[in-house]
Each structure stands twice: as C-alpha cells, then as structure tokens.
Amino acid sequence: MDFLQLTEEQITIRDLARTIAEEKVKPVRAKYDEEGIFPWDVVNELAKVDLFRTFIPAEYDGLCENGLGVVNMCLVTEELSKACAGIALAFAGTALGTFPILLHGSEEQKKKYLPQIASGKKLAAFGLTEPQAGSDASAQRTTARKDGDHYVLNGTKVFITNGGEADIYTTVALTDPKKGARGASCFIIEKGTPGFEFGKKEHKMGIKASVTSELVFNDARVPAANLVGREGMGFLVAMKTFDITRPGVAAQALGIAEGAIEEALKYGHTRHQFDQSILNFQGLQWMLADMATETAAAKALIYALAARLDAGDTKDVAHLSAMSKVLASDVAMKVTTNAVQILGGYGYMAEYPVEKMMRDAKITQIYEGTNQIQRNVIGSWLVKEAARLNG
Numbered sequence: 604m605d606f607l608q609l610t611e612e613q614i615t616i617r618d619l620a621r622t623i624a625e626e627k628v629k630p631v632r633a634k635y636d637e638e639g640i641f642p643w644d645v646v647n648e649l650a651k652v653d654l655f656r657t658f659i660p661a662e663y664d665g666l667c668e669n670g671l672g673v674v675n676m677c678l679v680t681e682e683l684s685k686a687c688a689g690i691a692l693a694f695a696g697t698a699l700g701t702f703p704i705l706l707h708g709s710e711e712q713k714k715k716y717l718p719q720i721a722s723g724k725k726l727a728a729f730g731l732t733e734p735q736a737g738s739d740a741s742a743q744r745t746t747a748r749k750d751g752d753h754y755v756l757n758g759t760k761v762f763i764t765n766g767g768e769a770d771i772y773t774t775v776a777l778t779d780p781k782k783g784a785r786g787a788s789c790f791i792i793e794k795g796t797p798g799f800e801f802g803k804k805e806h807k808m809g810i811k812a813s814v815t816s817e818l819v820f821n822d823a824r825v826p827a828a829n830l831v832g833r834e835g836m837g838f839l840v841a842m843k844t845f846d847i848t849r850p851g852v853a854a855q856a857l858g859i860a861e862g863a864i865e866e867a868l869k870y871g872h873t874r875h876q877f878d879q880s881i882l883n884f885q886g887l888q889w890m891l892a893d894m895a896t897e898t899a900a901a902k903a904l905i906y907a908l909a910a911r912l913d914a915g916d917t918k919d920v921a922h923l924s925a926m927s928k929v930l931a932s933d934v935a936m937k938v939t940t941n942a943v944q945i946l947g948g949y950g951y952m953a954e955y956p957v958e959k960m961m962r963d964a965k966i967t968q969i970y971e972g973t974n975q976i977q978r979n980v981i982g983s984w985l986v987k988e989a990a991r992l993n994g
C-alpha cells in the first residue's frame with residue numbers, strides 16, 4: 604500500500620529498508636525466532652547501508668537533512684517489521700534510546716554519542732520501567748546521588764529492549780526522591796561503567812529476536828556531564844521522547860499488519876478448496892477488505908503525525924501519538940489474527956510466518972505505555988477539549 608506522498612530522499616530510504624528486509628531479514632527471521640538470539644549479523648547489514656543514520660541530523664554524521672527524522676524512522680521500522688518485528692526492534696529500540704539525546708542532550712553529548720549511534724557500531728536503549736513502576740512510571744525507585752562531578756546510581760530497571768547488547772543507555776533515576784516524578788532526571792550511561800550490570804534476560808511470547816533485559820545499578824558512577832537536560836527534567840524527557848517514538852511503535856505494528864496481509868494474499872491465491880481459490884469466497888474477501896482498509900487508515904495517521912513532528916510542530920501531540928499507537932497496534936492484532944484464520948490450520952504452524960506475526964503484534968499493544976494508558980491520554984485530552992468547547 605504505497606499511497607503516501609514521499610520525497611525522493613524518503614523513497615530512497617524506504618526502498619533501501621525494503622530491500623534489506625527482503626534480502627537479509629526474511630531469510631533468517633524463523634531462525635532468530637526459534638533460537639531467540641540477538642541478530643548482530645543483520646544489525647551489521649543495517650549499519651552497512653546507513654539505516655541508523657536516517658533519524659540523526661547531518662551535523663552528527665546522520666543523513667537527516669531537516670526535521671526530526673520521524674518519517675524516516677517510521678519508514679525503516681515499518682519496512683523491517685513487515686519481515687520481522689523482532690529484528691526491527693534493534694533499530695527502533697535504538698531510536699527510542701537516542702531521542703532523549705536528540706531532543707534534550709547538550710551539544711557535547713550530541714557530538715560524543717550521536718555519531719557512534721549513526722554509524723550503527725553502537726546501539727542505544729531506554730530504561731524507564733522498574734518492577735513497581737510500569738504504567739505508573741512516576742513510581743521510580745532508582746536513585747542518582749550527586750557525588751562531586753559524578754552521580755552514583757542504585758536500582759534496577761526491568762524489560763529493557765536492547766539491554767546488554769546496546770552500548771548507550773538513556774535512563775531515568777531520582778535525583779530528589781522526595782519530589783517523586785518531579786525529582787527524576789535522565790542520564791546517559793555507557794556499558795562498561797563500573798557498578799552497571801545486566802540482570803535477568805526475559806523469555807518472551809514474540810519478538811524473540813529482540814533482547815529484553817534488566818539493568819542493575821550498584822553504586823554505578825556516572826559523570827555529571829552525562830545528565831540530560833537539568834535535574835528534575837527526567838520525566839519530561841521521557842514523555843517528550845514517547846511523543847516522538849510512539850508513532851515508531853505504531854509503524855512497527857503497521858509493518859506487521861502489512862506483512863500479514865501480504866502472506867494471507869499469497870497463500871489465499873494458491874490455496875484451493877471446493878475447486879476454487881479460497882480468495883473467491885466473499886467471506887474472506889470482506890475480511891481482507893477490512894484488514895486492508897484499517898491498515899491504510901493506521902498508515903495515514905502515522906505518517907500525517909510523523910510529517911507534523913518533522914516540521915517541528917511537537918507541541919500538544921501526546922494524544923495524537925497515543926492515537927497512532929492504539930490504532931495501529933489494535934489493527935495489527937486483529938489483522939494478524941485474521942491472517943492466521945485465512946491460512947486455516949497452516950496458519951497455526953510455524954512453517955508459515957503468520958503465527959509469528961500474531962505473537963509479535965501483541966507487544967505493540969503493551970510497550971511504550973499499554974493501550975489502556977494511551978486511551979487514558981486520549982481521554983484526558985478529550986476532557987480538556989470538552990472544557991474548551993464549553994468556553
């Protein structure tokens with residue numbers, strides 16, 4: 604469904620990601636899903652063709668000439684996710700870990716870290732979630748105590764994408780625990796920092812090619828120069844980051860849905876029952892029509908929002924980012940479930956990719972804020988709108 608009006612540069616990026624997805628991701632996706640190991644060989648291929656540069660500004664060795672690179676980030680995530688959402692997450696998780704630096708980092712931080720990420724030699728990750736701080740991200744317990752020209756971090760982050768494989772971690776910790784969320788700050792923490800270790804690695808339902816790990820801080824000494832923004836800005840940095848990256852999760856869901864539709868069409872065309880292609884049955888055609896229509900609607904919202912963000916219009920977008928994620932992830936779950944149905948018993952077998960797509964789709968309704976939390980965000984905005992409409 605290539606109905607978007609893209610620039611020449613965006614078409615080049617999309618086509619490059621599409622080629623890599625076809626040639627490098629599809630052939631190995633089943634292997635990585637089965638083995639659950641991190642796909643460094645594919646990540647190196649992404650780096651080789653400069654895909655990690657696509658959301659990083661030119662002055663920091665990126666390829667993004669103007670704007671925030673959100674359309675580019677979504678295009679790459681979507682194309683890779685058509686083939687494998689788990690492998691795509693090495694890229695998308697890196698974007699999530701990088702946006703706090705892009706949005707709020709100092710010039711020194713940008714000069715130091717962005718070229719390393721742009722080259723694809725170092726991946727990034729974002730650490731917010733803790734055992735007791737999931738949907739209620741404000742219930743942070745990890746602390747960062749100032750000690751001379753360092754901060755000393757203690758605490759544990761859970762469920763961190765790229766955890767253990769990434770080199771650069773943007774992480775939230777409390778510099779003033781008495782103030783709760785308003786006492787949170789964001790730090791850049793490098794792998795290898797003494798006192799910073801990786802804990803439990805999760806076994807998951809889907810996106811098995813992605814690694815999800817604990818980050819454990821035991822008197823980890825982080826240079827004060829690695830504070831992102833100012834003390835107390837950590838929660839704001841996280842929320843502003845999510846405004847930009849939730850369309851990225853939506854693009855991941857979109858790619859999964861598009862991949863599933865493609866598989867359902869390919870299979871349906873060749874599968875014959877009652878002496879005809881199963882695509883002749885109106886029951887399936889209507890199912891596919893809804894799948895295609897809802898996927899197109901999600902795509903339109905994601906890229907309209909991404910273009911607005913790239914144009915620098917990032918104010919009051921939380922509800923739109925939430926809508927893009929809710930819509931695309933709910934569509935992906937529905938589309939992949941229907942794709943399994945269209946393939947019948949074969950859809951349930953690992954031999955065909957749609958059962959993996961269904962397992963992969965589920966996470967897009969959960970991470971970067973569950974869809975219940977997204978609906979809370981949209982609901983709060985609507986209540987404010989109601990007050991505005993009533994003068």
Ligand SMILES: Cc1cc2nc3c(=O)[nH]c(=O)nc-3n(C[C@H](O)[C@H](O)[C@H](O)COP(=O)(O)OP(=O)(O)OC[C@H]3O[C@@H](n4cnc5c(N)ncnc54)[C@H](O)[C@@H]3O)c2cc1C
Binds near residue numbers: 730732763765974976
């Ligand atoms: C594979 C994976 C990768 C992840 N990657 C990262 C990462 O890179 N970085 C990171 O920081 N985190 C990451 N997460 C964490 C993820 O963002 C959280 O799991 C998610 O925000 C939900 O938190 P929770 O799991 O604690 O669920 P809970 O908050 O315990 O929620 C349980 C249920 O209660 C519902 N609920 C909670 N509060 C409300 C409410 N106010 N209204 C209505 N319903 C509510 C939820 O929607 C959910 O259905 C990842 C998680 C997974 C599974």
